[in-house]
Amino acid sequence: MRDGISRSMHEVEEAVPMADAAELEVGTPLVVEDWDRLTFRVNREAYRSEQIFAREREAIWLRHWLYLGHETETPKPNDFVVRTLAGRPLIFCRDSGGQVRVFLNSCPHRGTVLCRETQGSSKLFQCFYHAWRFRSSGEVAAIPDEQAYEGAEDFRETMRLRVIPRLASHEGFVFVSFNPDAPPLLDYLGAAAEYLTMVQEQHDGGMQTLPGVQLYGVRGNWKLAVENAMDGYHFSPTHNTFVGYLRESGFAVTDDDQYAYNLGNGHSLLVLTGHGGRISMIWEPRFGEDERERTEAHRAEMVERLGERRAHYVGDESHILFVFPNLLLFDIEGLSIRQLEPVAADQTDVRAWQLVPRVEEAAARALRMKTVVSFVGPGGLATPDDIEAYEAVQRGINATAADARAGLDYSDMSRGMIDEVKGVQGRSIDEGAMRGFWRWWVDAVGIPGGQQSSGARPSRFLEGREMA
Numbered sequence: 001m002r003d004g005i006s007r008s009m010h011e012v013e014e015a016v017p018m019a020d021a022a023e024l025e026v027g028t029p030l031v032v033e034d035w036d037r038l039t040f041r042v043n044r045e046a047y048r049s050e051q052i053f054a055r056e057r058e059a060i061w062l063r064h065w066l067y068l069g070h071e072t073e074t075p076k077p078n079d080f081v082v083r084t085l086a087g088r089p090l091i092f093c094r095d096s097g098g099q100v101r102v103f104l105n106s107c108p109h110r111g112t113v114l115c116r117e118t119q120g121s122s123k124l125f126q127c128f129y130h131a132w133r134f135r136s137s138g139e140v141a142a143i144p145d146e147q148a149y150e151g152a153e154d155f156r157e158t159m160r161l162r163v164i165p166r167l168a169s170h171e172g173f174v175f176v177s178f179n180p181d182a183p184p185l186l187d188y189l190g191a192a193a194e195y196l197t198m199v200q201e202q203h204d205g206g207m208q209t210l211p212g213v214q215l216y217g218v219r220g221n222w223k224l225a226v227e228n229a230m231d232g233y234h235f236s237p238t239h240n241t242f243v244g245y246l247r248e249s250g251f252a253v254t255d256d257d258q259y260a261y262n263l264g265n266g267h268s269l270l271v272l273t274g275h276g277g278r279i280s281m282i283w284e285p286r287f288g289e290d291e292r293e294r295t296e297a298h299r300a301e302m303v304e305r306l307g308e309r310r311a312h313y314v315g316d317e318s319h320i321l322f323v324f325p326n327l328l329l330f331d332i333e334g335l336s337i338r339q340l341e342p343v344a345a346d347q348t349d350v351r352a353w354q355l356v357p358r359v360e361e362a363a364a365r366a367l368r369m370k371t372v373v374s375f376v377g378p379g380g381l382a383t384p385d386d387i388e389a390y391e392a393v394q395r396g397i398n399a400t401a402a403d404a405r406a407g408l409d410y411s412d413m414s415r416g417m418i419d420e421v422k423g424v425q426g427r428s429i430d431e432g433a434m435r436g437f438w439r440w441w442v443d444a445v446g447i448p449g450g451q452q453s454s455g456a457r458p459s460r461f462l463e464g465r466e467m468a
């Protein structure tokens with residue numbers, strides 16, 4: 001927990017009750033695993049059913065912790081940005097005392113969207129409809145013609161801006177939950193918390209987001225974005241232009257010794273070493289000689305500050321971290337935070353920010369930006385390929401919709417199941433992280449008969465990761 005953030009706010013609102021799961025009729029199981037044949041299949045209705053989408057919103061998005069944003073997006077008192085989570089418009093701001101606050105972006109009077117700017121700085125929010133004004137702490141500042149409410153005791157107090165039941169932060173990453181009974185954030189993050197800490201440790205002085213957000217809509221289900229991030233198998237074929245570019249600049253991409261981990265609670269991690277360089281951490285020829293010197297100096301500083309072992313984990317590996325259900329952290333090339341906001345079963349909004357060292361010399365920052373956008377930016381060598389993949393899957397699976405032939409309307413994620421049977425650590429180019437995600441997901445949505453498992457299931461899976 002960091003200063004300036006209250007764990008739970010002064011008001012607690014009722015969480016939205018869940019629809020009766022038994023009302024949902026899916027017909028066939030959503031996830032089917034067969035331990036004799038070593039197959040794992042996902043029902044494609046999971047990507048296209050609006051009924052399942054509605055169920056997810058209730059059972060996942062309104063129950064779990066959601067990534068809201070980074071504390072450094074609102075660095076000064078009265079700074080604000082707007083955001084949407086679980087379809088609900090929000091204001092993410094600091095009050096005049098510098099405390100981080102999150103309000104529903106909805107006027108308590110009659111519900112109008114209150115803040116219509118995407119970001120800015122203001123001590124007051126004024127509703128355009130009847131001109132009620134609210135302080136950045138949520139209190140009512142002014143109500144025109146207020147004497148008309150005389151007699152209603154504590155009227156102003158009941159008209160404060162509405163908060164989200166839970167708000168907490170870990171290493172600058174701010175999470176909210178619409179569920180007052182959500183577990184403490186650190187319990188929820190579990191093993192994923194350590195990887196957020198390691199991000200903060202990358203540079204003495206910590207990290208900050210750069211102003212500006214990349215916002216794009218994808219015509220695909222949100223789970224396709226999760227799968228894609230955990231899918232090392234697609235890297236070389238899908239991003240062959242990028243792989244070729246690296247090869248020409250003197251860096252050979254490899255899939256060897258790279259692993260996928262299920263971290264528990266639906267979170268997962270890819271650990272990559274042969275993916276490509278990382279600014280200030282892993283040098284490669286295209287970064288140039290000046291960056292080589294900076295990288296060596298930074299490595300020495302990290303060893304001094306963190307010790308050799310920790311510096312190894314922080315510095316020598318690229319990570320792709322998924323925090324269930326809406327945060328993806330791409331610690332490759334540079335550091336890119338990605339937030340998923342499902343809009344419909346076949347539509348997802350994605351927001352992305354660059355996370356950079358608070359203290360960084362101008363030449364290094366410029367190289368970082370150029371490198372990051374060349375790969376994970378919306379016009380980079382990777383992101384458009386990946387978006388094309390989500391959208392092509394979403395279009396392609398329509399071919400088997402409602403096809404009654406057994407097993408046809410399923411996608412296969414069996415790759416590397418044999419390792420799970422043997423208790424061998426799964427590789428990043430296998431589909432173990434996806435299977436872990438889907439097992440967690442089907443449990444979270446809680447649809448009766450959602451999962452079908454047959455054959456001799458291994459008594460234990462390799463989960464998590466040992467760090468010395």
Ligand code: FES
Nearest residue numbers: 107109110127130
């Ligand atoms: S709805 Fe906002 S002041 Fe009336």
Ligand SMILES: [Fe+2]
Nearest residue numbers: 235238382386
């Ligand atoms: Fe990709």
